[in-house]
Amino acid sequence: xxxxxxxxxxxxxxxxxRMTASxxxxxxxxxxxxxxxxxxxxxxxxxxxxxxxxxxxxxxxTRVIGxxxxxxxxPFVAEIVKGALRAARAASCETLIYSLLEPGEELRNxxxxxxxxxxxxxxSLILHRTxxxxxxxxxxxxxxxxxxxxxTGYSITADHYNGSRAAVRHLVSLGHRRIAHxxxxxxxxxxxxxxxxxxxxxxxxxxxxxxxxxxxxxxxxPTGFAAAQRLLALRAPPTAIFAxxxxxxxxxxxxxxxxxxxxxxxxxxxxxxxxPVAALSYPPLTxxxxxxxxxxxxxxxxxxxxxAGVEAVSPVITFPTELIIRGSTAPPGRxxxxxxxxxxxxxxx
Amino acid sequence: xxxxxxxxxxxxxxxxxRMTASxxxxxxxxxxxxxxxxxxxxxxxxxxxxxxxxxxxxxxxTRVIGxxxxxxxxPFVAEIVKGALRAARAASCETLIYSLLEPGEELRNxxxxxxxxxxxxxxSLILHRTxxxxxxxxxxxxxxxxxxxxxTGYSITADHYNGSRAAVRHLVSLGHRRIAHxxxxxxxxxxxxxxxxxxxxxxxxxxxxxxxxxxxxxxxxPTGFAAAQRLLALRAPPTAIFAxxxxxxxxxxxxxxxxxxxxxxxxxxxxxxxxPVAALSYPPLTxxxxxxxxxxxxxxxxxxxxxAGVEAVSPVITFPTELIIRGSTAPPGRxxxxxxxxxxxxxxx
DNA sequence: ATGAAAGCGCTAACAA
DNA sequence: TTGTTAGCGCTTTCAT
Numbered sequence: 225x226x227x228x229x230x231x232x233x234x235x236x237x238x239x240x241x242r243m244t245a246s247x248x249x250x251x252x253x254x255x256x257x258x259x260x261x262x263x264x265x266x267x268x269x270x271x272x273x274x275x276x277x278x279x280x281x282x283x284x285x286t287r288v289i290g291x292x293x294x295x296x297x298x299p300f301v302a303e304i305v306k307g308a309l310r311a312a313r314a315a316s317c318e319t320l321i322y323s324l325l326e327p328g329e330e331l332r333n334x335x336x337x338x339x340x341x342x343x344x345x346x347x348s349l350i351l352h353r354t355x356x357x358x359x360x361x362x363x364x365x366x367x368x369x370x371x372x373x374x375x376t377g378y379s380i381t382a383d384h385y386n387g388s389r390a391a392v393r394h395l396v397s398l399g400h401r402r403i404a405h406x407x408x409x410x411x412x413x414x415x416x417x418x419x420x421x422x423x424x425x426x427x428x429x430x431x432x433x434x435x436x437x438x439x440x441x442x443x444x445x446p447t448g449f450a451a452a453q454r455l456l457a458l459r460a461p462p463t464a465i466f467a468x469x470x471x472x473x474x475x476x477x478x479x480x481x482x483x484x485x486x487x488x489x490x491x492x493x494x495x496x497x498x499x500p501v502a503a504l505s506y507p508p509l510t511x512x513x514x515x516x517x518x519x520x521x522x523x524x525x526x527x528x529x530x531x532a533g534v535e536a537v538s539p540v541i542t543f544p545t546e547l548i549i550r551g552s553t554a555p556p557g558r559x560x561x562x563x564x565x566x567x568x569x570x571x572x573x
Numbered sequence: 574x575x576x577x578x579x580x581x582x583x584x585x586x587x588x589x590x591r592m593t594a595s596x597x598x599x600x601x602x603x604x605x606x607x608x609x610x611x612x613x614x615x616x617x618x619x620x621x622x623x624x625x626x627x628x629x630x631x632x633x634x635t636r637v638i639g640x641x642x643x644x645x646x647x648p649f650v651a652e653i654v655k656g657a658l659r660a661a662r663a664a665s666c667e668t669l670i671y672s673l674l675e676p677g678e679e680l681r682n683x684x685x686x687x688x689x690x691x692x693x694x695x696x697s698l699i700l701h702r703t704x705x706x707x708x709x710x711x712x713x714x715x716x717x718x719x720x721x722x723x724x725t726g727y728s729i730t731a732d733h734y735n736g737s738r739a740a741v742r743h744l745v746s747l748g749h750r751r752i753a754h755x756x757x758x759x760x761x762x763x764x765x766x767x768x769x770x771x772x773x774x775x776x777x778x779x780x781x782x783x784x785x786x787x788x789x790x791x792x793x794x795p796t797g798f799a800a801a802q803r804l805l806a807l808r809a810p811p812t813a814i815f816a817x818x819x820x821x822x823x824x825x826x827x828x829x830x831x832x833x834x835x836x837x838x839x840x841x842x843x844x845x846x847x848x849p850v851a852a853l854s855y856p857p858l859t860x861x862x863x864x865x866x867x868x869x870x871x872x873x874x875x876x877x878x879x880x881a882g883v884e885a886v887s888p889v890i891t892f893p894t895e896l897i898i899r900g901s902t903a904p905p906g907r908x909x910x911x912x913x914x915x916x917x918x919x920x921x922x
Numbered sequence: 923a924t925g926a927a928a929g930c931g932c933t934a935a936c937a938a
Numbered sequence: 939t940t941g942t943t944a945g946c947g948c949t950t951t952c953a954t
Contacts, residue, residue: 227713230931241941246933254939276691277629278931281946286626297651297849306646310674318669318690325659339577341667342625363576445853481855500646504794506830579947590925595949603923627947630930 228273237270238263249274286342288318289527292334293349296323299499300469300516301349304370307520308347315528331356339363345531347523348372352411368527370519373413378530379540380523384414384496387512387545388421391466391494394510394547396429399555400464400492404437406451406476408468412443415468418496422466437462441472448475456483456491463491463556470495470502473509477552488554498548507551515543577622586619587612598623635691637667638876641683642698645672648848649818649865650698653719656869657696664877680705688712694880696872697721701760717876719868722762727879728889729872733763733845736861736894737770740815740843743859743896745778748904749813749841753786755800755825757817761792764817767845771815786811790821797824805832805840812840812905819844819851822858826901837903847897856900864892 229237235245240259248255248263249272255263266272280286291308293301305321312319320343322334335356338346345366350356354374360367368378395403405422408415419438426433436458439451448467452475455462467473473495477487485491487507495502498513522543526536578586584594589608597604597612598621604612615621629635640657642650654670661668669692671683684705687695694715699705703723709716717727744752754771757764768787775782785807788800797816801824804811816822822844826836834840836856844851847862871892875885 227711231933232931242931243933243942244940247940250933256939259939273689275630275931276689277626277635278946279933280626281624281630281948282931282933284933284946297655302646306674309670309672313674313686320667321658321670323658325655325662337662340622340625478855504827506827581947591948592926592950593924596924599949605923608923624947627930628949630932631947631949633930633949 227271228275229270231272231274234263234267234270234272238266280342286344287316288320288342288344289524290320290322290338290341290343290346291349292322292338292346294324294331296321299471299501300497303499303516304349304520304523307517307522308524309520310517311521311524311528315524317524317528332359335359338365345527347520347527351413352409366527366530368523368530370523371413373411375413375540377539378526378536380519380526380543381413381540382514382519382543383545384417385421387496387514387547388418388466389425390545390547391496391510391512392422392425393429394549394553395464395466395492395494396425396431398464398492398553400462401431401556402434402437402460402462403431403464403466404439404455404462406439406441406448406455406465406467406472408472409442410440418468441468443469443472445471445475445478448472449479450475452476452479453483456480456485464493464553465491466494468496470497470499470509470511473511473552474501474505477505477507477509488552489557492553492556494553502548503550505552510550510553511548513546513548519543576620577624578619580621580623583612583616583619583621587615629691635693636665637669637691637693638873639669639671639687639690639692639695640698641671641687641695643673645670648820648850649846652848652865653698653869653872656866656871657873658869659866660870660873660877664873666873666877681708684708687714694876696869696876700762701758715876715879717872717879719872720762722760724762724889726888727875727885729868729875729892730762730889731863731868731892732894733766734770736845736863736896737767737815738774739894739896740845740859740861741771741774742778743898743902744813744815744841744843745774745780747813747841747902749811750780750905751783751786751809751811751813752780753788753804753811753814755788755790755797755804755814755816755821757821758791759789767817790817792818792821794820794824794827797821798828799824801825801828802832805829805834813842813902814840815843817845819846819848819858819860822860822901823850823854826854826856826858837901838906841902841905843902851897852899854901859899859902860897862895862897868892 231242231245235242238245244255245263248260249267289312291305296305309319322338346360348367348369351371354372357367370380372379407419441447441451465476467476473493476493480487480491487493495509495511498511502509502511522541529536580591580594584591587594593604594612597609598616638661640654645654658668671687695709697716697718700720703721706716719729721728756768788804790796790800814825816825822842825842829836829840836842844858844860847860851858851860871890
């Protein structure tokens with residue numbers, strides 16, 4: 225099957241013992257420099273590749289981590305996965321992706337699979353639950369989560385609160401006074417934080433609290449579309465919508481288009497995340513960037529450190545967020561059946 | 574590390590030899606039925622999970638396949654990956670995804686990685702090259718490709734030619750006479766086939782061959798956008814564009830929007846692939862469906878069969894394609910500086 | 923139907 | 939610095 229020579233063959237060819245060869249190839253002390261070079265050189269010539277199964281069995285160190293997610297296609301997840309794969313590759317770790325594939329599929333199946341593999345640690349992108357974690361930790365599998373709702377264990381997150389504040393302040397400073405919010409999935413930790421930022425800025429700016437301007441969503445485009453349609457059908461519709469995430473915002477854009485509204489002239493839209501398509505939508509989306517790729521890398525690096533026995537400084541690492549102003553926001557226009565507001569900026573507190 | 578008992582412990586608990594336990598768990602002959610049931614039951618109770626590294630080392634059978642691709646994010650690839658993962662899971666195979674992550678990254682790195690892992694076989698989604706295959710086959714790694722340009726080895730493909738014909742016939746039957754084509758990446762096998770279908774239908778329908786209506790593309794949205802802009806700037810612009818794939822078509826939609834054209838009233842657009850976003854675009858895209866998920870599954874199953882020593886009937890499996898009519902196509906309108914054509918259908922030969 | 927022996931290819935722990 | 943001795947946990951082969 226595998227055509228590479230074994231370590232024994234390599235050692236024989238080099239005229240040393242198996243162990244010397246092993247030490248040389250793994251850069252361990254205990255080999256004379258000339259010998260090491262000779263062996264490494266010979267290994268290259270002979271095309272020697274260590275049998276991973278044998279290494280694992282003997283060392284107990286698998287160099288395999290798992291990436292657990294609901295849907296690896298979701299752009300937010302895909303970005304994080306990309307970062308995670310990069311970090312894993314840099315550490316020459318294999319990464320097994322455990323994505324739920326069927327709509328009704330149980331998370332427990334994925335967990336069971338993880339247990340039956342050589343996975344040493346897991347990065348979990350499951351944002352809305354923590355119940356499955358017990359089975360993993362029971363099997364001594366280290367886990368680093370992104371955004372778990374309980375804020376338990378090791379976790380990577382972003383500064384949703386301040387990102388949200390920046391987004392809403394941007395809208396206020398453009399002159400918007402009726403700013404709606406489409407909230408995210410209820411169980412996800414960031415949802416409450418983003419909403420809190422929204423509400424606080426509104427009250428800080430002396431804008432009225434209008435319950436009808438807050439819609440519940442679930443971070444998906446169709447839901448954003450539907451929520452936006454409800455908002456736009458209000459007697460006093462908003463002039464701006466701050467969506468819980470970019471997918472939702474894309475749904476809002478769609479709804480605006482369907483309603484014959486121009487963005488940003490008739491409606492300003494802000495998203496959250498800065499997924500790649502956000503820059504490609506029409507108009508390009510103003511949004512709050514989370515450094516997703518970096519977060520993915522950080523998650524893997526944290527996991528690897530944990531596996532290596534290095535205690536992390538803090539169990540939760542929070543990344544900064546940043547407002548990215550693109551084409552979907554502008555001062556409120558005059559075309560809507562809305563009392564004409566000031567067209568120019570109104571400084572946020 | 575791993576808390577599962579070993580086979581020895583399980584066997585001891587069951588009061589049988591290690592081998593009997595092994596046979597029972599692997600459903601091999603040589604165990605009495607009552608014993609088998611007892612052992613299996615006990616294994617479940619004790620939470621026994623075989624150590625994959627040990628199994629691999631002893632049996633030489635890794636149950637690991639690799640999925641090689643340029644960009645796992647591309648929707649076309651993502652769909653195939655999904656199917657592949659499903660099939661692999663059904664066969665309880667681990668799947669390692671080797672996706673190039675950096676822009677300039679060399680394919681040879683990915684190949685080198687594959688060689689250093691326990692990968693037994695590879696499904697390759699590299700559509701535009703075959704040079705890397707030699708290194709894999711030299712290491713006795715089975716490969717099944719999707720769409721390799723040389724049509725060598727085992728391969729899964731779709732009926733691009735007839736799909737393309739159906740798309741163009743649809744446009745012709747709507748009354749279009751100036752139908753442009755944005756071709757795909759030059760090196761990809763499907764590009765020529767789709768273009769051939771386009772050209773043949775045009776000449777069969779007696780439509781003039783106009784070189785300016787054929788643009789080169791590379792199956793990406795930005796290129797589609799740019800190509801569409803060139804087409805729309807022609808003195809006699811097309812009333813319909815058949816794009817090499819959906820991403821390109823999405824770029825066309827964008828260009829139309831930018832140019833202030835309505836789709837489908839002012840311009841009809843047809844894509845190819847039927848990636849998930851095709852149904853969500855505005856307007857929803859008329860396209861030719863390739864059963865990507867199924868093709869992914871088929872690729873893995875073919876690979877698995879090959880690994881099991883079952884010779885495939887044919888080295889290339891071709892899947893049918895199907896025209897999906899959505900909202901981006903309609904009879905040509907009257908608003909363009911184009912001689913007014915018939916609004917109603919004109920039967921294709 | 924069952925078990926004992928041997929070994930997959932490597933690393934850990936000790937000895938020289 | 940080097941080599942030797944033991945496994946890692948399982949399957950294979952061959953005996954019983």
